[in-house]
Amino acid sequence: MPCTQPPSAPQHLISNVNETSVNLEWSAPAFSGGRQDLTYNVVCKRCGPDGQRCEPCGVGVHYTPQQLSLRTTRVSINELQAHTNYTFQVWAINGVSPQSPGPDQAASVTVTTNQAAPSPVTSIQAKDITRHGVSLAWQQPERPNGVILEYEVKYYEKDQNERSYRIMKTASRSADIKGLSPLTSYVFHVRARTAAGYGDFSAPFEFMTNSVPSPIIGDGANSTVLLVSVIGSVVLLLIFIAVFVIGRRRSKYSKAKQDSDEEKHLHPGVRIYVDPFTYEDPNQAVREFAKEIDASCIKIEKVIGIGEFGEVCSGRLKMPGKREICVAIKTLKAGYTEKQRRDFLSEASIMGQFDHPNIIRLEGVVTKCKPVMIITEYMENGSLDAFLRKNDGRFTVIQLVGILRGIASGMKYLSDMSYVHRDLAARNILVNSNLVCKVSDFGMSRVLEEDPDAAYTTRGGKIPIRWTAPEAIAYRKFTSASDVWSYGIVMWEVMSYGERPYWDMSNQDVIKAIEEGYRLPPPMDCPVSLHQLMLDCWQKERAERPKFSQIVNMLDKLIRNPNTLKRTGAEIPRPNTTLLEPSSPEFSSPLGNVSDWLTAINMERYRDNFTAAGYTTPEAVVHMTQEDMTRIGIASAAHQDKILSSAQGMLSQMQQIQDRMVPV
Incomplete structure (x- = not known):
């Protein structure tokens, strides 16, 4: 058989960073070594801020579909740390590579992961359970991805609809939940928040409050009657809650939105903005405030810019029974995360609440097919x-x-x-x-x-x-x-x-x-x-x-x-430097001596510079330039700006004084 050898390195290695995940893609080597058993291995190294002192990523990093013996030319690497430098090597391997491994078989790329929300809380413990309360505690998320700012506890009765939940926020890793019903099962979820936002809620944890205290039972009370009484109280409480909820404005808003509705009642006739991020389900806010448009009604014509989430295009919208209009179309780029989709559509949830001739008008959104789009009126200029x-x-x-x-x-x-x-x-x-x-x-x-x-x-x-x-x-x-x-x-x-x-x-x-x-x-x-x-x-x-x-x-x-x-x-030339106008009272009398003026603006350190250069009167100072100040030894650009701005103010006031002088 003919001799074979190791393959050359993979070609065209590219990376795509998505928060704490990285997607790698590459092309096959130019030279396969004369063999058909070509596979790929991926090596991950975590590096210091300067890109040096790298070490293996170790366990905890997940590769999809796998890390070794890949037959595809792409891999997804997940569970990386936020704000961290990583170097990835993709090795091309065939049957004789172990006999002669060399660096020319690998391609490498270095990336930095982005800010990311914390990972879910993995366990919740009930430290103390009473008739009307539960004391909870939990551990910090395995990957906080930053400083934890607060935790949010969501809880509801197990037999009730999850939408009837309550929220409690705390800065510590514990919470005392009070006001619960006796002998009732409750479901609890916890999530953490960093500067990047909230992480996902934990898996559900279920705890039951205690029954009525034992002394009452021990005093000879009929336990059956007591149980019926407790159940009856719970039923009455549920009926009261149902009547209360039905009596309020029928909506699926979160508690924050209900609060805003109450504010509307206090200020009749005034619409109050509702923050879409207060919705437990952000899609509900989009449905509430933005009209869904069929993608077949939209014709994209050309790209006019690049937005934070994707391309911005111009095009035309033709709704049934209406005339065709020009529109601007924001698109959500492929490969988005659910958080990016939520953030992208939140702008539509905000815009859809406004109706004013000097606010950009939302025409609608496309969410039921890809690409996801926000459609607004087109502004030609x-x-x-x-x-x-x-x-x-x-x-x-x-x-x-x-x-x-x-x-x-x-x-x-x-x-x-x-x-x-x-x-x-x-x-x-x-x-x-x-x-x-x-x-x-x-x-x-x-x-x-x-x-x-x-x-x-x-x-x-x-x-x-x-x-x-x-x-x-x-x-x-x-x-x-x-x-x-x-x-x-x-x-x-x-x-x-x-x-x-x-x-x-x-x-x-x-x-x-x-x-x-x-x-x-x-x-x-x-x-x-x-x-x-x-x-x-x-x-x-x-x-x-x-x-x-x-x-x-x-x-x-x-x-x-x-x-x-x-x-x-005063008709003065438009400055080419950063001249600022003083507005404080210390400039009300600009025609004193230069020494007092420098003291007033906290620049007395340059008194000798001005004196040695012959700038001893306000009339001489007001016409100085940046070149003049550099020449006399004032090197700081910020100090030059401050002195020039004050001098400009003196010039303006001198001219106003001259304008008010009456000729004799």
């Missing part, structure tokens, strides 16, 4: 920030104020419904062919991963720093007032035709500057009244910021009185 940059300088001030008024009207509607957007920015405003602006992107529940420069990581996720209020950055305190702060940034974006807020400052410098009282200066040719409204939106105390209803009224007044929009600030 795309996102507002890109639209403004493309049309720099082409609109009148009244047109720009009209754009702002539409956005404010949409946000007033959301605020009235008790909905907090949390990601209001020009990039999330869409513009149609009639220049009508509509608020979109209701998926802030997702983690913002796509733009690391525009997001600042906190323990609870990522936040778009340049658009976010200080209290939301520091404490994750998101309210309509924090949306008002973001609206002020959107105003600045509109009046500057899509310029980037705070220019090229780092996120940390932006946070520091805001804390020190600095605010964005008026864009070129921006009316004073509009910039003052921006400053009102940027009040440090959220209670002092205007409501969206007040903003709409203010913009209406400006539109009705165009003369109020003619007065602009």
